[in-house]
Amino acid sequence: MEILLVLILIFTLLFIATALVSLILRVPYVPTKKRVMLEIIKQSGLKEGQTFLDLGCGDGRMLIEAEKSTKVNAIGYEIAPLVYILAIVRKILTGSKAKIKFKNFFNENLEKADVIFCYLMPAELEKLAKKIKSECKKGTRVISNTFHIQGLEPFKVIQKNEKTKIPTLYFYEV
């Protein structure tokens, strides 16, 4: 009985921490759909051995899909505690080699990235644009789900398709 109470307390605290983080960052946890992930991977030009970052990786689905299908070195950052735990559970269940870090990606250097994926809100993306410009090596590709990254110029935009339910996808190169 006491163990159950402790577990409920831990879950409640994690839930509150997750809600607070989402409120402070103003980026809710909204996972990318499977068909969208497959389209992004198809369009990304990812090659085996490249370093693929998902900034705000949610439950890790995009990372794990990319790592499994293209054998990239996949690294994700997630700051919301419960969502991070979901990502770790998914990694264990799928036997993925993706690395998932409980960390604010603004505190990480992006120099190692070959391809960056993000599904974030415009205000955070605008801040990220400055970081990408100052840290990423020439040729690094950046893919944004749904929102344009103010401050970067896309070389390709796949427009939202009502039929296939693929949202607008933005592609950038540093």
Ligand SMILES: C[S@@+](CC[C@H](N)C(=O)[O-])C[C@H]1O[C@@H](n2cnc3c(N)ncnc32)[C@H](O)[C@@H]1O
């Ligand atoms: C819209 S979800 C997208 C999740 C995943 N990338 C996907 O496409 O399925 C955005 C995630 O980014 C996380 N996030 C937002 N800002 C972050 C930051 N600065 N550092 C780490 N994670 C962040 C949020 O907690 C949320 O889970």
